[in-house]
Amino acid sequence: MDTTGEKNISVLGDDPGLLKAAMISQQDEISQLTWLCDSMEKLLSLHNQEQIQEGFLLLVEEITNYRHCVLYLFGDAPHQYSIQACRGITAEEVQTKYQLEADILRWVIKENRWTVIPGEGNGNEDFWVSILPLVSAGKEIGFLLLNTCPDQRIFTQGNLRRLTYIASYVALALENGRLYQNIVNTKNYLKDIIENINEGILTLGIDGNISLLNRNVTALLGLASADIVGQSCQHCLSPELKRAFDIIIGQTFKQGYVMDYRLDHTPQEGQSIPLAINCSLLRDEKGVPNGVIITLRDLTTSLELQRFRELDAMKDEFISNVSHELRTPLGIITSYIEALLERVKPEDLATQRKFLSIANQACDRITGLVNNLLDLSQIESGRFFLDLKRVNLKDIAVSVVKSLELCQGEVEVQLALAQDLPYILADEEKIYQAILNIASNALKYSPVGRTVLIKVFKDNNMVKLMVHDEGVGIPEDELPYVFEKFYRSSSSAAGFQGSGLGLPIAKHIVEAHQGTIEVESTLGKGSIFTISLPFPDGNERGGSYGGE
Amino acid sequence: MDRTTCQEMLKIVLEVIQDIPTLPNVVYHLTRLMENPATSALQVSEVISRDQALTAKVLKLVNSAYYGFPRKINTVSQAVVILGYNNIRNLVFTTSVFDVVVKPNGSEPLFNKVKFWEHSLGCAASAKIITKKMGFKKTEETFIAGLLHDLGKIVLYHFLEGESAEVLMVAAERDLLLIEAEQEVLGINHTYAGKLLADKWNLPRDITAAISFHHNPLPAGDNFRLCSIIHLADILSRCLNIGSGGDNKIPLLNERSWEVLNLSWDKMKHILSEVETEMEKAQAFINLLEA
Ligand SMILES: [Fe+2]
Ligand SMILES: [Fe+2]
Numbered sequence: 069m070d071t072t073g074e075k076n077i078s079v080l081g082d083d084p085g086l087l088k089a090a091m092i093s094q095q096d097e098i099s100q101l102t103w104l105c106d107s108m109e110k111l112l113s114l115h116n117q118e119q120i121q122e123g124f125l126l127l128v129e130e131i132t133n134y135r136h137c138v139l140y141l142f143g144d145a146p147h148q149y150s151i152q153a154c155r156g157i158t159a160e161e162v163q164t165k166y167q168l169e170a171d172i173l174r175w176v177i178k179e180n181r182w183t184v185i186p187g188e189g190n191g192n193e194d195f196w197v198s199i200l201p202l203v204s205a206g207k208e209i210g211f212l213l214l215n216t217c218p219d220q221r222i223f224t225q226g227n228l229r230r231l232t233y234i235a236s237y238v239a240l241a242l243e244n245g246r247l248y249q250n251i252v253n254t255k256n257y258l259k260d261i262i263e264n265i266n267e268g269i270l271t272l273g274i275d276g277n278i279s280l281l282n283r284n285v286t287a288l289l290g291l292a293s294a295d296i297v298g299q300s301c302q303h304c305l306s307p308e309l310k311r312a313f314d315i316i317i318g319q320t321f322k323q324g325y326v327m328d329y330r331l332d333h334t335p336q337e338g339q340s341i342p343l344a345i346n347c348s349l350l351r352d353e354k355g356v357p358n359g360v361i362i363t364l365r366d367l368t369t370s371l372e373l374q375r376f377r378e379l380d381a382m383k384d385e386f387i388s389n390v391s392h393e394l395r396t397p398l399g400i401i402t403s404y405i406e407a408l409l410e411r412v413k414p415e416d417l418a419t420q421r422k423f424l425s426i427a428n429q430a431c432d433r434i435t436g437l438v439n440n441l442l443d444l445s446q447i448e449s450g451r452f453f454l455d456l457k458r459v460n461l462k463d464i465a466v467s468v469v470k471s472l473e474l475c476q477g478e479v480e481v482q483l484a485l486a487q488d489l490p491y492i493l494a495d496e497e498k499i500y501q502a503i504l505n506i507a508s509n510a511l512k513y514s515p516v517g518r519t520v521l522i523k524v525f526k527d528n529n530m531v532k533l534m535v536h537d538e539g540v541g542i543p544e545d546e547l548p549y550v551f552e553k554f555y556r557s558s559s560s561a562a563g564f565q566g567s568g569l570g571l572p573i574a575k576h577i578v579e580a581h582q583g584t585i586e587v588e589s590t591l592g593k594g595s596i597f598t599i600s601l602p603f604p605d606g607n608e609r610g611g612s613y614g615g616e
Numbered sequence: 617m618d619r620t621t622c623q624e625m626l627k628i629v630l631e632v633i634q635d636i637p638t639l640p641n642v643v644y645h646l647t648r649l650m651e652n653p654a655t656s657a658l659q660v661s662e663v664i665s666r667d668q669a670l671t672a673k674v675l676k677l678v679n680s681a682y683y684g685f686p687r688k689i690n691t692v693s694q695a696v697v698i699l700g701y702n703n704i705r706n707l708v709f710t711t712s713v714f715d716v717v718v719k720p721n722g723s724e725p726l727f728n729k730v731k732f733w734e735h736s737l738g739c740a741a742s743a744k745i746i747t748k749k750m751g752f753k754k755t756e757e758t759f760i761a762g763l764l765h766d767l768g769k770i771v772l773y774h775f776l777e778g779e780s781a782e783v784l785m786v787a788a789e790r791d792l793l794l795i796e797a798e799q800e801v802l803g804i805n806h807t808y809a810g811k812l813l814a815d816k817w818n819l820p821r822d823i824t825a826a827i828s829f830h831h832n833p834l835p836a837g838d839n840f841r842l843c844s845i846i847h848l849a850d851i852l853s854r855c856l857n858i859g860s861g862g863d864n865k866i867p868l869l870n871e872r873s874w875e876v877l878n879l880s881w882d883k884m885k886h887i888l889s890e891v892e893t894e895m896e897k898a899q900a901f902i903n904l905l906e907a
Pocket of ligand 2: 735850861
């Protein structure tokens with residue numbers, strides 16, 4: 069038993085003595101409370117659970133001088149608790165030394181008061197076990213188990229008051245720390261999502277100031293810095309973007325949203341990003357608009373995919389065209405040879421000859437088609453080489469016309485050649501093919517009785533070859549596409565055959581010679597294709613037209 | 617009532633109080649001891665142990681369903697470390713007060729004694745729940761204050777008797793609050809009579825304040841909040857028809873008190889639903905006291 073207690077009891081009858089002792093203790097209590105208030109203030113300002121625990125256990129040690137203590141915190145499930153911290157004892161030792169009885173623990177926590185647990189060494193034994201509940205605003209946070217000396221000076225009413233007071237503040241601090249951590253976690257999680265989403269996200273306040281943006285926005289809009297939160301959106305954007313954003317935001321305030329606004333944005337020279345911009349209103353909890361959220365999607369990949377899909381469709385169509393092209397001449401060959409074998413008399417040489425020549429023409433068509441296909445595959449795979457020699461474009465034009473005579477039939481081909489043309493450096497075979505492709509194309513689209521005029525002349529520093537037909541012509545909106553691979557004019561639907569390969573091959577050949585190919589056309593009147601090829605310096609001889 | 621009769625009445629009341637026995641010595645010793653924060657559990661238990669009857673009663677109460685501790689408490693010093701100093705102090709007070717007021721010379725008061733204590737208990741239970749719902753820890757203090765709030769009525773209708781019979785008649789005939797009839801007939805009401813007895817007994821200051829100001833908390837000073845809780849609890853107990861304090865009227869709730877308590881109607885609904893369970897526990901407490 070402690071001696072102060074003995075003295076107090078012995079003077080119980082002596083009122084002045086007791087009063088004096090009480091007054092002194094009250095004064096001590098007041099000074100201690102002031103000190104305690106400061107400590108509590110410090111604890112409450114902490115957000116880190118470890119620091120709060122540390123401060124708490126130090127305070128309790130000062131008051132109770134415990135031998136050891138164990139801090140338990142409740143989990144999310146009711147009545148589930150686990151050891152959070154130990155002082156002077158290990159967690160394993162705690163398991164063997166203390167078996168807390170659930171009903172007593174419940175009772176102590178409900179009463180929310182520092183309580184000595186009887187039977188656990190209470191009384192004659194050499195230690196006391198007590199429990200200090202941690203409850204904040206009705207929420208049970210945990211409890212502290214204390215092992216102290218059985219000293220009467222420890223469990224005084226002053227200490228009971230103080231510890232209960234500390235415990236409720238620590239419970240509050242721990243709960244605040246937990247909530248703070250939750251907020252931080254949620255914030256990080258959202259930040260993670262916003263930063264890693266595929267799209268650019270940008271939010272603006274009602275004042276037009278940027279309130280949030282992610283990495284993708286800085287990349288897509290080509291912003292110099294991501295550190296522009298709080299700045300006016302208008303100051304950070306290029307004039308081009310500013311205009312687009314004005315339209316988008318204006319529309320959003322009018323109709324609530326903007327869907328897939330298309331913009332080809334140029335963040336820097338030579339770089340173009342096709343963007344799809346969505347925008348919708350942000351509202352506060354009362355439903356009043358307080359800003360807009362803008363999402364930016366880079367369409368480069370999806371546009372490429374779309375082009376691949378289109379190419380795929382074109383190839384399918386091409387294969388069916390080519391099959392058709394091959395089947396027609398093959399059908400001719402088959403039927404004429406059948407006739408030769410079975411119906412034409414061996415002595416009827418004239419008919420035999422006629423049939424064979426038809427079969428021969430059909431063979432030529434197949435050969436031409438296969439050659440075109442081979443050229444195309446060469447061009448596509450990059451195995452395309454020129455064998456450059458000095459040649460005269462006039463000579464090539466003449467041999468093209470000669471080979472066309474075989475099949476020109478009802479269309480007349482006229483040739484206008486300038487004299488003294490400068491030679492060019494060219495792969496004769498390939499230029500021949502380019503001109504043949506264009507000229508036969510002209511013949512194909514010319515009605516019976518019309519003329520195809522081929523002119524060769526010098527113009528400035530170019531030698532030009534012009535193919536002028538009086539055919540059906542090409543609609544204006546199709547002109548930009550006539551040199552594209554697999555393109556077939558809408559007129560080809562009207563009974564004209566063709567693989568859609570002749571013109572692109574011609575264009576490729578001419579451009580490989582540093583030349584150009586152009587087309588003009590008037591629907592119903594005809595088209596003019598012009599090939600221009602450069603000639604080397606020093607062989608300029610000038611020239612005038614002359615027939616051949 | 618004129619001035620002279622009023623003063624005579626006061627004199628009579630004072631004489632009556634003079635004759636009411638004092639609380640046992642142990643209560644005063646305990647009060648002194650409790651004023652010292654350094655007081656230990658052992659000191660408290662030694663003082664109580666000097667009174668064998670009190671010791672027996674305390675052990676019976678601490679083991680009652682009212683406190684609901686799941687194990688048997690064998691010694692007073694255990695009771696102190698388990699229930700805490702305030703619980704033990706309140707328990708000793710209430711026991712002692714009941715010993716004095718419930719069985720004076722075996723006579724019966726003018727009103728229904730059972731209903732009176734039921735009313736007091738209803739007020740005590742309500743006060744405890746209100747305190748809990750407001751988030752304060754001093755639930756035991758408000759419970760005891762609620763239990764003793766109408767102590768003055770014991771003085772007027774049990775010890776004074778003759779002169780008070782008229783008060784009850786007037787109140788019943790004209791449907792007045794008892795405090796209004798007391799003022800009219802006697803010139804002194806039960807809050808004042810109660811305060812005089814509390815002073816004589818040296819009751820804790822907060823309990824004395826609750827006795828004095830439970831009908832009008834405004835002048836209660838530091839104890840305004842406690843007195844407002846008792847004021848509201850008194851009204852709740854009447855609204856819930858728990859027992860009777862001698863009249864059947866419901867007093868007006870003080871506006872300022874309502875403001876300070878800052879209870880939403882939602883909270884009030886919870887309070888009302890919890891009072892009943894608390895009443896059952898409290899009844900066990902009273903039964904033990906009366907035994
Ligand atoms: Fe009253
Ligand atoms: Fe009352």
